[in-house]
Structures are given as structure tokens and as C-alpha cells.
Amino acid sequence: MMSSSLAIDFSRHRIRVLQLEGSLRSPKVTRFGCLDWKPDPEETDPDERLAADLNEQIRSMRVMRDPAACALDSLTCTYREIDLPFDNEDQLDKVIKFEAENHLHLVDLDQVVVSYRKLQQVRSGTRILVMAYEKPLIQRRLTHLQRCDIDPQFADLHLSSLFTALLATGHFPEEEEGDAPKEPIVRTVVECDLDVTHLLVVRGRELICARAIRVGSQATKAPPTAAEGPRDPREKKDRVLPLAPPPKDEEDESLILVDDLGGDSPEVRIEKYFHTLRREVQRTLLPLGLLEKIDQVLVLGPETRKPEFVAALEEALGHKVERARPFDSLAHELSEEDLELANSEGAAALGVGLRLLGADHSRVDFRKEEMRYARRFDQIKVPLTWMMMMLFVFVAQRTILRVKELQLRREEMNQAANAAEGVHDLYSAEVDLKQKRQRGEISNLRFIQDIERELEGNRTTLADQLGRSGSITPLPSGLDYLNAIVMAIDSALSSIGRIEIHNLEMKLDENRSKLVLRGAFDSLAASEALYQALRGCEVVTEVQGGKSEAQTDGRYKITGIEATLKPNYRFQAAGGAPK
Amino acid sequence: MKEFDSVKWILNFAVVATIALAGGYLWLGRNVAEEEQNLKSAKQALKAIGVAQDGLDLLKKEQEKDSLGKKGTGEDAVGAYLQEMAAKAGLRIESFNPRDKENGPGFVDSRFSVDFKTEHSRQNLMAFLYRVEFSSPRIKLVECNLSLKPELAEGNKWKGTFQFVKRDPVR
Numbered sequence: 001m002m003s004s005s006l007a008i009d010f011s012r013h014r015i016r017v018l019q020l021e022g023s024l025r026s027p028k029v030t031r032f033g034c035l036d037w038k039p040d041p042e043e044t045d046p047d048e049r050l051a052a053d054l055n056e057q058i059r060s061m062r063v064m065r066d067p068a069a070c071a072l073d074s075l076t077c078t079y080r081e082i083d084l085p086f087d088n089e090d091q092l093d094k095v096i097k098f099e100a101e102n103h104l105h106l107v108d109l110d111q112v113v114v115s116y117r118k119l120q121q122v123r124s125g126t127r128i129l130v131m132a133y134e135k136p137l138i139q140r141r142l143t144h145l146q147r148c149d150i151d152p153q154f155a156d157l158h159l160s161s162l163f164t165a166l167l168a169t170g171h172f173p174e175e176e177e178g179d180a181p182k183e184p185i186v187r188t189v190v191e192c193d194l195d196v197t198h199l200l201v202v203r204g205r206e207l208i209c210a211r212a213i214r215v216g217s218q219a220t221k222a223p224p225t226a227a228e229g230p231r232d233p234r235e236k237k238d239r240v241l242p243l244a245p246p247p248k249d250e251e252d253e254s255l256i257l258v259d260d261l262g263g264d265s266p267e268v269r270i271e272k273y274f275h276t277l278r279r280e281v282q283r284t285l286l287p288l289g290l291l292e293k294i295d296q297v298l299v300l301g302p303e304t305r306k307p308e309f310v311a312a313l314e315e316a317l318g319h320k321v322e323r324a325r326p327f328d329s330l331a332h333e334l335s336e337e338d339l340e341l342a343n344s345e346g347a348a349a350l351g352v353g354l355r356l357l358g359a360d361h362s363r364v365d366f367r368k369e370e371m372r373y374a375r376r377f378d379q380i381k382v383p384l385t386w387m388m389m390m391l392f393v394f395v396a397q398r399t400i401l402r403v404k405e406l407q408l409r410r411e412e413m414n415q416a417a418n419a420a421e422g423v424h425d426l427y428s429a430e431v432d433l434k435q436k437r438q439r440g441e442i443s444n445l446r447f448i449q450d451i452e453r454e455l456e457g458n459r460t461t462l463a464d465q466l467g468r469s470g471s472i473t474p475l476p477s478g479l480d481y482l483n484a485i486v487m488a489i490d491s492a493l494s495s496i497g498r499i500e501i502h503n504l505e506m507k508l509d510e511n512r513s514k515l516v517l518r519g520a521f522d523s524l525a526a527s528e529a530l531y532q533a534l535r536g537c538e539v540v541t542e543v544q545g546g547k548s549e550a551q552t553d554g555r556y557k558i559t560g561i562e563a564t565l566k567p568n569y570r571f572q573a574a575g576g577a578p579k
Numbered sequence: 580m581k582e583f584d585s586v587k588w589i590l591n592f593a594v595v596a597t598i599a600l601a602g603g604y605l606w607l608g609r610n611v612a613e614e615e616q617n618l619k620s621a622k623q624a625l626k627a628i629g630v631a632q633d634g635l636d637l638l639k640k641e642q643e644k645d646s647l648g649k650k651g652t653g654e655d656a657v658g659a660y661l662q663e664m665a666a667k668a669g670l671r672i673e674s675f676n677p678r679d680k681e682n683g684p685g686f687v688d689s690r691f692s693v694d695f696k697t698e699h700s701r702q703n704l705m706a707f708l709y710r711v712e713f714s715s716p717r718i719k720l721v722e723c724n725l726s727l728k729p730e731l732a733e734g735n736k737w738k739g740t741f742q743f744v745k746r747d748p749v750r
Contacts, residue, residue: 381586381587381590382586384590385586385589385590385593388590388593388594388597389589389593391593391597392593392596392597392600395597395600395601395604396600398604399600399603399604399607402604402607402608402611403607405607405611406607406610406611406614409611409614409615409618410614412618413614413617413618413621416618416621416622416625417621419625420621420624420625420628423628423632426632427632427635443617444617444621445617445620445621445624448621448624448625448628449620449621449624451624451628452624452625452627452628452631455628455631455632455635456627456631458631458635459631459634459635459638461748462635462638462639462642463634463638464685464686464748465642465648465717465747465748466638466641466642466645466648466716466717467716467717467718467719467745467746468638468641468716471685471748472683472684472685472686472746472748473683473684473686474746475688475719475721475744475746476719476721477712477719477720478708478719478720478721478722478723479708479709479712479719479720482708482720482723500727500729500732501727502726502727502728502729502732503724503725503726503727504723504724504725504726505723505724505725506722506723506724507721507722508721508722520729
């Protein structure tokens with residue numbers, strides 16, 4: 001999604017809103033609209049209605065509200081041209097207010113914001129246009145915008161923005177070297193707005209003079225007819241809006257063309273308008289010595305859409321005029337009608353928008369001192385700093401705890417290694433392992449594990465030597481087998497009765513261990529009881545009865561009683577106790 | 580000239596320091612986790628050391644009582660040991676024969692045959708067997724063939740052959 005910029009141009013009667021997209025190289029005008037504004041004297045808070053209307057206009061145009069900038073109307077500004085012996089802008093920034101003090105005698109400098117625009121180089125240095133704008137007026141405009149949730153990055157002046165727009169849209173082209181005339185082309189720009197005429201004199205691409213003349217093209221409009229009813233008496237007053245009280249002390253800016261009584265005929269008013277305009281243009285050009293040297297006259301303004309107005313202007317100025325069409329050279333999404341509207345009266349808003357995109361490094365900005373624009377970062381840097389400091393403290397605290405924890409773990413490990421070393425000292429004469437630990441060649445864990453391996457090795461070796469469970473299989477004990485069998489027989493002796501074992505043969509073998517018995521019994525039942533007792537013996541897995549043979553004494557001789565024995569029986573492992 | 584923005588400076592410092600500390604915190608965390616794992620392994624190893632220590636103690640006690648081990652490892656030592664055990668049981672070995680050695684996985688079994696050709700009381704024979712096995716864990720009875728003449732049954736007199744095996748680890 002392309003970034004959008006919002007530009008708002010305040011005039012006293014009309015507010016122009018423009019949205020630009022893209023970059024300075026390829027700007028695209030996506031929205032343009034106008035809001036007419038007339039305050040009602042009976043309103044308690046006209047500013048609130050203005051803000052509400054503007055907000056509604058912006059909402060209906062569906063434009064983004066940030067980043068934004070505005071241009072203030074030119075009529076309520078006080079101008080002076082002064083010459084300074086340097087042109088370094090950093091130096092100018094420092095001294096401009098003090099220098100302005102010498103020229104703005106009737107202005108309380110604490111109550112105004114002073115800005116400037118460099119004009120031409122003169123023999124004595126640099127001529128600059130000093131502009132002083134009353135702080136309350138700026139603050140009111142900013143309040144209007146704040147109520148619309150708009151925080152303009154700068155507050156330019158309509159007059160200055162007009163020049164920015166025309167310069168950026170190629171109305172003052174750079175002259176080609178091949179056919180360059182000796183003198184740069186001199187152009188006059190006349191913007192005939194409803195209540196003011198803006199006049200720019202441009203030599204080549206350099207602004208050499210700028211004026212806001214209190215002559216409005218509204219004066220050329222026909223008064224209401226009888227059918228339309230009497231003109232609202234408020235309109236007479238509205239020629240000068242409450243925001244812009246007529247300056248009392250400015251000799252050059254007192255040319256209000258107001259038909260207060262409404263008695264002049266239209267022809268008279270039109271004649272007065274063009275006469276005044278011609279006189280003011282002459283008054284501007286004469287001191288510059290350019291009266292006869294104007295090469296091109298560019299005109300703009302709502303009324304310039306009417307050919308008869310342009311023709312009358314040509315006649316009044318005595319020079320062929322051309323309509324400036326700054327929007328034609330830009331990409332746009334405007335309808336034909338909106339494009340015409342924008343070309344006639346949207347130039348200053350375009351200048352603001354282009355400056356937002358980076359065009360024209362103008363220093364004209366009335367957002368200064370207590371009303372200066374605080375960038376987003378500046379707005380949040382203090383709470384952000386607090387948060388970062390808190391985060392820093394939190395992380396620092398956690399880190400200290402971690403350090404302590406690590407120290408504790410290492411101490412525990414050290415104690416474990418010391419304990420293992422104690423065991424090592426008891427069971428091993430080898431000092432190499434300890435020395436390795438002392439030299440730091442092995443870790444504490446490795447030291448403990450090595451001791452464990454060493455000790456386990458010693459135990460296994462000794463167990464192997466002693467025939468215990470070590471790395472080799474321990475021998476089965478024939479004595480354990482005999483014990484188990486004797487105990488089994490003994491426990492069943494009451495049922496077996498008297499027996500005589502004549503031969504006992506036991507062989508323990510990995511493949512098959514067996515016990516073979518031969519003996520004499522009182523009865524066959526006794527032999528069966530013996531088999532049962534053997535079958536119940538824990539070392540016997542199987543019993544095969546032998547051959548029985550009756551003896552002369554009434555007893556039975558039984559041979560070949562064979563019991564298969566469990567392999568690897570261990571008496572103690574089976575839970576018994578040695579007897 | 581740009582004025583010195585102390586808040587911005589503090590913020591920058593806090594960001595850099597916090598990132599550095601966070602890095603240190605993570606590094607320490609890894610070390611602590613590693614050390615905890617090591618400690619766990621060390622505790623297991625210590626437990627194993629304790630078990631091995633107990634086993635070794637028992638075996639050493641057994642070694643101290645090992646009469647056969649004290650006599651040596653050769654066949655003569657075994658003969659002398661068996662003779663001593665027989666004497667203690669009130670017997671006298673009439674024939675002692677070392678047999679062929681057998682190799683197993685990691686050990687060598689030496690087999691010895693002991694004959695009692697004349698009759699002896701059962702108590703003496705059993706006492707001999709007990710003494711042989713309990714005086715040294717290295718030697719075990721693996722085979723026996725005992726016989727009793729019916730006419731001597733009243734006296735409980737036996738004769739026969741015992742075969743013992745001594746198992747030695749191969750190092």
C-alpha cells in the first residue's frame with residue numbers, strides 16, 4: 001500500500017483538502033475537495049462547527065489523516081522585505097526574529113511567529129520575505145485540526161505553497177543552455193482567490209517578490225437579484241472573517257474591496273476590481289523595474305475557469321495571460337470536474353502536499369516555539385525512556401539473580417567434587433586426577449565421573465578376583481544346591497518317613513545340572529513323597545522317578561532318581577540365609 | 580546548533596544497555612541450565628560412587644577373610660588351602676588332582692578334584708565343604724559323588740569325590 005499524505009489549505013472562505021500518494025518522483029493526486037465556510041455570528045463556538053465540518057469533509061473524502069500539513073491563509077499574515085548581509089539559513093534562523101523586530105514596529109513579537117523565505121540576491125546581501133503570523137490565529141487553526149485528529153507536521157503559508165506547487169510542477173522550467181536568453185524569463189503569477197489575490201513575481205526559478213493583495217474575485221460576482229431576496233446582512237460582515245480581522249496598521253494591505261452598502265452596480269464593482277488589481281500589479285512590478293519586462297503571466301483562481309474573466313484580466317493587465325494547470329502534469333485519480341477545480345484553486349494545497357513528500361526545502365513554518373510539531377518519537381520518547389529504564393532495571397535485577405544462581409550452582413558443584421575427592425583419597429593413591437582438577441584441565445563433573453569410573457573399576461576388579469558379581473559370571477555354589485535340597489527333604493520328612501540315601505551324585509554344568517539319588521524307602525508312598533518334596537525344592541525344575549525294587553526286609557530300593565537343577569542358583573540371591 | 584537531547588541520550592543508553600544485559604542474561608541462563616544439568620549428573624555420579632564405595636568396602640572385608648587369596652594363586656596354594664580346610668574339619672585329603680583348565684568369557688576356570696577314599700562321617704564332610712566355600716569366595720563346589728554303604732548306614736559314614744572350581748579373571 002502506498003503512503004498517503006494529507007494537505008489542507010486554509011483560506012478565509014474556503015478550505016481545500018488534498019491527498020497525495022507515492023513519492024516526490026511519482027506523486028499521485030488521489031483526492032481533492034473544497035469546503036466552503038461561513039461562520040454564523042450567533043454561534044457560540046464557530047470553531048467547533050468548523051472542526052466538525054472539516055472532519056466530516058475529511059471523513060467523506062476517506063483520506064488518511066497522517067502525515068499531514070497545512071497552509072495558512074495569507075491575508076492574516078504581516079509581510080516585510082528586508083535585506084540581510086548573509087544568506088546562510090542557519091544564521092538567518094538565529095537572527096530573523098531580532099531583525100524582524102526592527103521592521104515590524106507595530107507587532108508584538110512575543111505574540112507572533114516569525115518565518116521567512118529567501119528571495120533574490122541583492123547588492124547588500126540576501127533579500128528575504130519576513131512573515132509574522134499571530135500565535136492565537138495559528139493556535140486556532142491547529143485546534144481545528146486537532147479536533148479532526150490531525151497533527152500537521154508544518155504550517156506553511158498559502159502564498160509560499162503556491163510557489164512550491166508551480167515550481168515542482170514545471171511552470172518555471174529551467175532554461176536550456178543552447179538557446180538561453182541573456183536575461184532569465186520573468187513571470188508573474190496572479191491567483192485570483194475569492195477574497196484575496198496572490199501575486200508572485202518569479203525570475204527564472206527564483207521568487208523575487210510575493211504579495212497577498214486584499215482584492216477578492218468575489219467582487220466580480222453578480223449581487224443577488226430581487227427574486228433571490230435581499231442578501232443576508234451577515235455576508236457583508238463575512239467578507240472579513242472573524243479569524244482574520246482587518247489589519248489596522250498595514251499600509252500596503254488595506255485595499256479591501258468591500259461593497260459595504262451594496263449600492264454599487266455590478267459593472268462598477270467589476271471595473272473597480274480590475275482597476276485595483278491592475279494598480280496593485282503595477283505597484284508591485286514598478287519598484288522591481290520589471291513593469292515592462294514581464295514575459296509570461298500565469299493565472300489561477302476559481303474565477304479563471306470563466307473565459308470572460310480571463311479575457312478581462314488580460315485587458316486589465318495589458319498582457320496575454322495563461323492559465324496555470326499544476327495538476328495536469330501529475331498522475332491523478334480525479335474526475336474531469338474535480339481536475340478543473342483542483343487546477344483552478346488547489347495549487348497551494350498541492351504545494352503543501354509536495355512539500356510533505358520532500359519538494360522545496362522551504363523554511364516557511366509557523367509551527368514554532370510553543371506550537372512546534374513534536375514528532376511521534378518526541379511525543380513518546382519520555383514514556384518510552386521510562387519504560388526502557390524500568391526494563392533495564394528489571395533485566396539488570398534478573399541478570400544479578402542469574403549471576404548469583406550461577407555462583408551457587410558452581411559452589412554446589414565444587415562441594416560435590418570435594419566430596420568425591422575425599423572418597424578418591426580413601427580408595428586411590430593416584431594423584432594425577434586431582435592435579436588435573438587443580439590445574440583446571442578437567443571440569444568438576446568430569447573429575448567426579450572419573451572418580452566414579454575408577455572406583456567402579458576397582459570394585460569390579462576385586463569382585464572378579466573374589467568370584468563375586470563383577471564383569472565375569474560368578475561360579476554357582478554346589479553347597480547352596482545341596483543346602484536347598486536338604487532343606488526341601490527335611491521339610492517333608494514326616495511324609496517321607498525313614499529313608500537311606502546310598503548314593504548322591506551332583507553335577508553343576510552350564511548346559512545341564514543334575515542330581516542323581518539312590519536309596520532305600522519304607523514304602524513306595526515314601527518315594528512319591530520324596531519326589532514331591534524334590535519338586536517343591538527351589539533349585540529343582542524337574543524330577544524323574546527311579547526304578548523301585550522290593551527288598552527282602554520289606555523295604556524298597558529305588559535307583560536312578562534324577563532331578564534337573566536350575567542353572568546359576570545362588571542361595572543368598574534367592575532370599576535365604578546361610579546355614 | 581542542535582541542542583543536546585538528554586532524554587534521547589538516556590533512551591539510547593537504556594536501549595543499548597538493556598540489549599547488552601538481555602544478551603548477558605540469556606548467556607547466563609544457558610550457563611545456569613548447563614550447570615544444573617552438570618550438577619544433576621554429578622549427583623548421579625556421587626550416588627554411584629557411594630554404591631561403589633559400599634561394594635568396595637564389603638569386598639575388601641571379604642578379601643581380608645579370603646584364606647585362599649592369602650596363600651597365592653597357583654595349584655599348590657589351592658592344594659594347601661583345601662588341605663587346611665580338611666584338617667580343620669577333622670579330615671585328611673587322600674587324593675588332590677588339578678584338572679584341565681577351562682577358558683570362559685573373561686575368566687579361566689581351574690578344576691581340582693579331591694577324593695575321600697575311606698568313609699568319613701557326614702558331619703565332617705559337610706564341615707569341610709562349608710569351610711572351603713566360606714573361607715574363600717574364589718572356590719566353589721561344582722560336582723560331588725558321595726556314597727554310603729548300606730551296612731554302614733547306621734554310622735552315617737560316607738566316602739566320595741568333590742570337584743572344586745576356582746574362577747580367575749583374565750586381565
